[in-house]
Amino acid sequence: MNRIAIMVCGEVTCKCTGNGCFKAFNERKDAFSDYEDVQMVAFTHCDKCIEEGTDFSKKIEKLKNARVDTIHLSTCIRGRCKEYEQMAEEFSKHFDVMGYTHGSETSKKNNTIKIASNK
Secondary structure (H helix, E strand, O other), X not given: OEEEEEEEEOOHHXXXXXXHHHHHHHOOOHHHOOOOOEEEEEEEXXXXXXXXXXXXXXXXXXXXXXXXXXXXXXXXXXXXXXXXXXXXXXXXXXXXXXXXXXXXXXXXXXOOOEEOOOO
């Protein structure tokens, strides 16, 4: 079984219900279309745009303790975050990374990331 986590933009969570991410996951479409045996074990947010110098080490440890295999950086992070690529690289040291959750696989910026972890 593949165990996944979704990370959404902290700033966006003030307005977003997470419906797009959950709908895509539950219907196994968009970024989740290739999964068969999968369980969502974490849904968390990034505060990088809210807090300077955000360190992901505590989240990474908690995600590792939850035995996460793949982390999905949400579509809102892909579209808004200037540190999207660096964030993907950081998480790829510990997990497989998929750089979106729902909508088109290729964004307007054509920057969707898919990385097999370096672990």
